[in-house]
Every structure is written in C-alpha cells, then in structure tokens.
Amino acid sequence: MDLAMSEAETLEKAPGGPPLGTGPGKPRSLWSDAWYQLRRNPIFLVSGLLILFLVVISLWPGLIATGNPLECHLAKAQEGSQPGHPFGYDSQGCDVYTRTVYGARASITVGVCATLGAALLGSLLGGLAGFFGGWWDALLSRVADIFFGIPVILGGLVLLSVVTSSTVWPVVGFIVLLGWPQISRIARGSVITAKQNDYVQAARALGAGNGRMLLRHVAPNAVAPVIVVATIALGTYIALEATLSFLGVGLRPPTVSWGIDIANAAQSIRNAPHMLLWPAGALSITVLAFIMLGDAVRDALDPKLR
Amino acid sequence: MGRYVIRRLLQMIPVFIGSTFLIFVMVYALGDPVAALFGDKAPDPATAARIRKELYLDQPLWKQYLHYMGQIFQGDFGTAFNGQKVTELLASAYPVTLRLTLVAVVIELVVGITLGVVSGLRRGRTVDTSVLVLTLVVISVPTFVSGYVLQFLFGVKWAVIRPTVSPEAPFSELLLPGTVLALVSLAYVTRLTRTSIAENVRADYLRTAVAKGLPRRRIITRHLLRNSLIPVITFIGTDIGALMGGAIVTEKIFNIHGVGYQIYQGILRNNAPTVVGFVTILVIVFLLANLLVDLLYAVLDPRIRYA
Numbered sequence: 001m002d003l004a005m006s007e008a009e010t011l012e013k014a015p016g017g018p019p020l021g022t023g024p025g026k027p028r029s030l031w032s033d034a035w036y037q038l039r040r041n042p043i044f045l046v047s048g049l050l051i052l053f054l055v056v057i058s059l060w061p062g063l064i065a066t067g068n069p070l071e072c073h074l075a076k077a078q079e080g081s082q083p084g085h086p087f088g089y090d091s092q093g094c095d096v097y098t099r100t101v102y103g104a105r106a107s108i109t110v111g112v113c114a115t116l117g118a119a120l121l122g123s124l125l126g127g128l129a130g131f132f133g134g135w136w137d138a139l140l141s142r143v144a145d146i147f148f149g150i151p152v153i154l155g156g157l158v159l160l161s162v163v164t165s166s167t168v169w170p171v172v173g174f175i176v177l178l179g180w181p182q183i184s185r186i187a188r189g190s191v192i193t194a195k196q197n198d199y200v201q202a203a204r205a206l207g208a209g210n211g212r213m214l215l216r217h218v219a220p221n222a223v224a225p226v227i228v229v230a231t232i233a234l235g236t237y238i239a240l241e242a243t244l245s246f247l248g249v250g251l252r253p254p255t256v257s258w259g260i261d262i263a264n265a266a267q268s269i270r271n272a273p274h275m276l277l278w279p280a281g282a283l284s285i286t287v288l289a290f291i292m293l294g295d296a297v298r299d300a301l302d303p304k305l306r
Numbered sequence: 307m308g309r310y311v312i313r314r315l316l317q318m319i320p321v322f323i324g325s326t327f328l329i330f331v332m333v334y335a336l337g338d339p340v341a342a343l344f345g346d347k348a349p350d351p352a353t354a355a356r357i358r359k360e361l362y363l364d365q366p367l368w369k370q371y372l373h374y375m376g377q378i379f380q381g382d383f384g385t386a387f388n389g390q391k392v393t394e395l396l397a398s399a400y401p402v403t404l405r406l407t408l409v410a411v412v413i414e415l416v417v418g419i420t421l422g423v424v425s426g427l428r429r430g431r432t433v434d435t436s437v438l439v440l441t442l443v444v445i446s447v448p449t450f451v452s453g454y455v456l457q458f459l460f461g462v463k464w465a466v467i468r469p470t471v472s473p474e475a476p477f478s479e480l481l482l483p484g485t486v487l488a489l490v491s492l493a494y495v496t497r498l499t500r501t502s503i504a505e506n507v508r509a510d511y512l513r514t515a516v517a518k519g520l521p522r523r524r525i526i527t528r529h530l531l532r533n534s535l536i537p538v539i540t541f542i543g544t545d546i547g548a549l550m551g552g553a554i555v556t557e558k559i560f561n562i563h564g565v566g567y568q569i570y571q572g573i574l575r576n577n578a579p580t581v582v583g584f585v586t587i588l589v590i591v592f593l594l595a596n597l598l599v600d601l602l603y604a605v606l607d608p609r610i611r612y613a
Contacts, residue, residue: 146324149589150325150328150329150585151547151552153552154551155329155332158332158333158581159332161573242450243448243449243450247558262451266454269454270458280455284443284448284451287448288443288445288446291442292442295442
C-alpha cells in the first residue's frame with residue numbers, strides 16, 4: 001500500500017501504439033492521443049469492462065442477485081453450495097452470493113468518493129502551493145510531511161475507533177484526510193514544471209492575470225499526473241477500506257462490506273473456506289481492475305514512456 | 307555532510323511534534339480514558355476526578371502534551387492502565403516486530419531484486435510478462451486475505467508450520483508471517499527493479515562496458531546493478547517504517563505479540579499511554595529510516611553531494 005511508489009515504477013507500454021509521425025495529418029493533442037492509445041490497449045479494455053460491471057451492480061445489485069443480503073437462516077449456517085445458492089452460506093446463514101454482490105456497493109462508493117475528495121483537495125492545495133510558492137508552499141509541505149509520518153492503518157484504528165456511525169462517510173473522510181498529501185505532492189510538482197514553460201511566460205508577458213494563467217495554461221498541462229496517481233490510488237483505497245472494516249473500525253454492520261464478511265469468515269476458515277473465498281476474490285479482482293486501469297492510463301498519458 | 311545531517315535532524319523536529327501531537331489529540335480527545343478504565347460501569351465522579359488529576363487529564367490538551375513529552379524525554383513512557391510500565395511493553399514488543407520486519411526486508415531484497423533483474427533483462431519475453439502479471443495480482447490481494455489463505459494452506463491443510471507464532475517469536479516461526487508482510491512491497495520492489503534495469507540496459511556506460519569486452523557477469527553485477535539499485539534501496543528504506551506500522555494486520559492474523567498487536571489491544575481498550583508511547587517510537591523510527599535512506603543515497607551515487 002505504499003503510495004510513493006506509483007510514480008516511480010512503470011509498466012511496459014502495450015504493443016500497437018501509433019508509430020510517431022505516421023498518424024493522420026493533424027497532430028493529436030495529449031488527450032486524444034492518450035485516448036487513441038487506450039482504445040488499443042487490451043489491459044484498458046478488460047479493466048474498463050470489469051469496472052463498468054462493478055459500477056452497474058453496485059448501483060443496481062438486484063439485477064443479478066434477487067435475494068436480500070440481510071435475510072439469513074441460522075439453520076443453514078456454513079452450508080456449502082446448493083442449487084440457487086451457488087456460493088453457500090456464511091456463519092449467520094446468510095447467502096454468500098447475495099452478500100458478495102451487495103458488497104460491491106460499499107467498496108465502490110468508498111473508493112470513488114475518497115478518490116474524488118483526495119484528488120480535489122490535494123490538487124487544489126498542492127496546485128496553489130506550486131503556483132504561488134512562498135510561505136504557503138513551505139507550510140503545506142510541512143503539513144503534508146506530518147500526515148506522511150502517521151502510519152495509515154494506525155491512524156485509521158485510532159481515529160475511526162471512536163466513530164459509531166454505520167454509514168460510509170467517516171471512512172471516506174479518513175481516507176481523504178490521509179490521502180490528500182500524496183496527491184498534493186504530485187500536483188505541486190507538475191504545476192511547478194508546467195509554470196516554467198515558455199508559453200506560460202509568454203502569457204504572463206502579455207498581461208494575463210494569475211487566475212487566467214492558472215486555469216487556461218497551467219492546470220490543463222499539469223492535470224495528467226494527478227489523474228494517473230488518483231486512478232491507482234482508487235484501487236489501494238478500496239483495499240484500505242476493506243482492511244479497516246476487517247479490523248472492525250471501517251464500515252460496520254448492517255452495511256454489507258467485503259472486509260466485514262472476510263473478517264467473519266476468517267474465524268471459521270478451517271470448517272468453511274468457501275465463506276472466505278468469494279468476498280476475498282471479489283475484493284482482489286476489484287482492486288486489480290482499478291490498478292490495471294491506472295497502469296493503462298499512465299502508459300497512455302506519460303509521453304516519456306513512448 | 308555533517309551540516310546536512312544537522313539540518314535534516316532540525317527539520318524533523320516540527321514533523322515529529324506535528325505527528326505525535328495529532329496522534330495525542332486523536333487518542334486523548336476522542337475517547338475518554340477514565341471512562342474506559344471503569345469498563346461498562348459509570349465511574350463515581352469523585353474517584354474519576356481524582357484519577358483525572360493523577361493522570362494530568364484535568365489540564366488543557368496542549369499542557370497534557372507538553373507534560374507527556376517532557377516525561378518521554380526522561381525515559382518515562384507512563385503506565386498502562388493495568389499497571390504495567392509502557393517501557394516494559396515496548397521492550398517486549400519492539401524486538402519481535404523488528405525481527406518480523408527484518409525477515410520481510412530480507413525477503414523483499416532477495417526475491418524482489420532477483421525477479422526484477424531477471425525480468426528486466428528479458429524485457430517483453432514470457433518470463434517478463436508472467437512476472438509482471440504476478441506482481442499485479444500480488445498487489446491486488448490485500449494482506450489480510452493473503453495472510454489467512456497462506457496460514458490456512460501451510461498451517462492447517464498441509465500442516466508444514468505452526469499456524470500461530472509462540473510468544474518468543476523465533477526467526478524460524480516468523481518466516482511465513484514475514485513473507486505475508488513483505489508480499490505487497492515485494493511486488494513493488496520487483497517492478498521498480500525491473501524498470502530501473504530496463505532503463506539502464508540502454509545506457510551509454512553499459513554499451514561501453516560491453517564494448518570493452520568485460521564478461522557479462524561483471525557487467526551485470528558491477529555496472530548495471532550498482533546503478534539500478536539506487537531507487538530500490540530508497541524504496542526499501544522508506545518501506546521499513548511502513549512495514550512496522552502495517553504489521554498490525556499480519557500480527558493479528560498470526561497472533562504475534564509485537565508492536566501492532568499491542569497498539570491494536572491498546573486502541574480496543576482505549577489504553578491511551580500504550581498507544582501514544584508505541585506510536586511515538588514508530589514515528590521516530592520512520593523519520594530516522596527516511597534520513598538514513600537519504601544519506602545512503604549519497605554513498606551509493608557519488609554524484610550526489612550533500613553540503
């Protein structure tokens with residue numbers, strides 16, 4: 001879950017990208033070029049479809065699961081696969097299939113909301129710090145250092161153990177709180193790089209104000225790295241939510257969450273390994289989908305790798 | 307170099323104060339340690355007030371923090387609510403977690419760098435692709451899933467090892483927990499090494515070494531590895547702190563009585579002195595590890611000079 005890594009390591013560009021200089025006559029912009037590359041990247045297509053599927057079932061879980069995740073029959077506790085209940089039952093006698101399907105909603109909601117929050121807050125703070133520099137920049141960097149100094153799971157245990165709400169918002173808030181410094185560092189760095197470009201100096205010389213320079217010239221050229229880091233972070237945030245729920249401080253019942261189900265299943269793994277298998281598999285595949293998407297987006301957006 | 311170290315140590319002070327104060331506020335302001343002391347029963351107001359006074363809890367928060375830090379720098383980490391000295395807990399828990407972290411780091415170094423070098427040298431071949439896919443999968447499986455699955459397979463199904471670790475936690479019993487702890491970082495080390503190797507293979511100095519007619523083995527170990535491992539070492543250094551803090555999950559699964567276990571218990575029981583004491587040490591370890599990495603950087607890469 002170390003987030004500092006994501007910028008440094010790279011995945012090989014998938015074959016089949018456009019050869020430079022032989023495309024259609026008009027040169028493509030960074031974005032349309034990236035989109036051109038993405039459409040031809042099998043990793044992007046697979047992870048994109050998977051994510052689309054996850055989003056759809058987290059919005060309308062009833063589409064593929066007709067049961068009620070909270071309706072349980074203790075008499076059937078820990079029973080294996082049966083007709084109509086392909087994944088068997090958990091310790092409370094709840095249908096594992098239904099709960100696995102419904103668990104997607106919590107993970108996707110936390111992942112998407114936390115990423116949006118951290119990305120907005122981080123790029124706003126980091127971007128302004130990078131653009132204006134000075135004491136605000138120094139202060140922000142030190143504050144970010146402080147948040148980096150707190151181990152994530154530890155902070156979660158301490159901060160979330162006093163929360164009693166069973167909604168997803170405390171967890172989202174916590175992830176945003178510890179996630180924004182990473183995004184703000186990236187945003188700061190790329191804004192500093194973008195602001196040294198000649199066209200920004202030219203805009204300044206032509207008398208553009210700070211607001212116009214920031215919005216028209218700097219931001220569009222600095223946003224790519226933020227998008228890449230945020231996409232990869234989404235996957236790690238989902239894993240973090242599940243870990244916190246597993247430790248008993250993240251989401252709480254009656255919210256249906258893979259982390260909670262895995263924690264319950266782990267206690268009787270010797271008798272009924274199937275209870276662990278399905279939610280754990282669903283969680284891993286979800287995280288994998290987002291990390292693959294992030295890898296593909298990075299390959300498409302990072303011209304250095306071409 | 308000396309001046310650089312001093313400057314860095316000075317820069318650590320605000321970060322140290324900030325992080326510990328944040329944790330302090332979280333622990334003391336959010337929960338009520340005195341109420342926790344009484345469990346489910348409502349405390350007698352007079353007794354509660356007396357305990358509050360004894361524990362310095364009737365003062366404003368910043369005064370409590372100053373008092374606490376003053377005590378820490380005199381070597382007094384306070385007393386856990388069950389009467390045990392926090393320093394005793396620290397002395398019993400930290401060596402265990404250090405051993406666990408050591409096992410994890412060695413696994414990361416040996417397996418991660420080997421896999422990374424092999425796949426980096428054979429870029430685009432089958433070995434490379436399978437290593438990449440493997441690392442993606444490993445990154446995606448959260449530690450608590452891989453921990454339980456490996457524990458079940460090795461400890462229960464095949465019964466090769468003891469499923470849980472004894473209180474003494476010798477190295478032999480920490481092999482599997484160490485692997486579980488290392489897994490995700492291992493994948494990152496592999497990918498980082500691979501990228502770095504793949505980049506440096508095309509460097510001019512490497513072509514020169516080949517043109518000089520040096521044996522392949524010497525080229526790889528002396529020229530390629532030495533330059534490619536700099537970012538890897540940096541990553542592992544910063545990872546040490548993360549591993550120690552992230553050991554909570556692994557220690558819970560394998561019932562290891564280390565730092566994470568103590569902190570987890572401390573938080574569950576709202577045992578403020580234990581939590582703050584352990585976290586303070588963790589923050590110091592984290593900061594020192596980062597400093598060490600920056601210094602190591604200069605040793606590994608002579609082009610970097612700290613004035």
